[in-house]
Amino acid sequence: MRGKEAGIYRIVDSPIDLGELVESVSGQGIGGIATFLGSVRIENEGKKVLAVEYQAYAPMAEKLLWKIGQEARQGHGDLRISMVHRVGRLEIGEISVGIAAGSPHRREALSAVAYAIERVKESVPIWKREYYADGSAWLGPASPPPPGSAQKKGKPGGLPPE
Amino acid sequence: MKVRVLLFARLKELAGVGSLEVELPEGATLADVWRAVQSTAAGLGAFRHPPLMVRDLEYAPPDTPLSGGEEVAFLPPVSGG
Numbered sequence: 001m002r003g004k005e006a007g008i009y010r011i012v013d014s015p016i017d018l019g020e021l022v023e024s025v026s027g028q029g030i031g032g033i034a035t036f037l038g039s040v041r042i043e044n045e046g047k048k049v050l051a052v053e054y055q056a057y058a059p060m061a062e063k064l065l066w067k068i069g070q071e072a073r074q075g076h077g078d079l080r081i082s083m084v085h086r087v088g089r090l091e092i093g094e095i096s097v098g099i100a101a102g103s104p105h106r107r108e109a110l111s112a113v114a115y116a117i118e119r120v121k122e123s124v125p126i127w128k129r130e131y132y133a134d135g136s137a138w139l140g141p142a143s144p145p146p147p148g149s150a151q152k153k154g155k156p157g158g159l160p161p162e
Numbered sequence: 163m164k165v166r167v168l169l170f171a172r173l174k175e176l177a178g179v180g181s182l183e184v185e186l187p188e189g190a191t192l193a194d195v196w197r198a199v200q201s202t203a204a205g206l207g208a209f210r211h212p213p214l215m216v217r218d219l220e221y222a223p224p225d226t227p228l229s230g231g232e233e234v235a236f237l238p239p240v241s242g243g
Binding site: 055085120126127139 | 168170175
């Protein structure tokens with residue numbers, strides 16, 4: 001890929017291709033490529049997780065992924081970044097989110113990836129539902145709000161795993 | 163005026179529907195749409211906090227006025243990543 005802004009910003013319903021992400025931020029002027037992959041963990045807050053399901057408001061989510069990419073590139077015009085989040089049912093160990101950033105120097109690439117994943121978790125309209133042996137729950141905010149305004153996490157219940 | 167309303171995740175399940183059309187008087191705001199949606203979907207009473215509000219793919223405050231034809235969405239707290 002060529003051009004200053006050739007990033008990938010996508011919600012997908014099939015496995016994430018890390019090679020494609022890396023390729024999209026590679027180039028002759030790139031000296032460092034950093035990546036982040038989020039994977040489905042078997043345990044959350046002491047509960048055993050059997051599988052998860054992600055749902056997204058896809059058109060808005062892709063727009064916000066692009067916006068976060070532009071934020072990460074502020075002041076670093078030669079930084080390249082791509083972000084993909086998967087939706088649908090995922091098994092333990094599968095990759096839910098992938099981010100790659102390439103830059104002439106490593107420091108910018110590493111910090112762009114760290115910045116992007118935090119912004120994705122706090123602002124992009126994507127929701128995770130965990131399935132347990134005894135039910136399921138939509139997860140609440142990634143970071144707990146201040147006391148007094150606390151939003152309760154979803155209670156177990158709902159559809160069993162497929 | 164009419165607006166299309168989308169609900170996601172827990173809100174969608176509580177309402178039993180992910181998409182609906184709401185008829186409102188001129189000058190209605192996002193907060194008015196939320197009240198209208200709550201009155202048509204009793205299950206949303208279990209969601210006790212104001213949701214995140216979206217107008218045409220952008221987060222917007224509850225007092226945002228609408229002119230009709232917009233796509234409105236109400237979102238529970240996000241949990242991607």
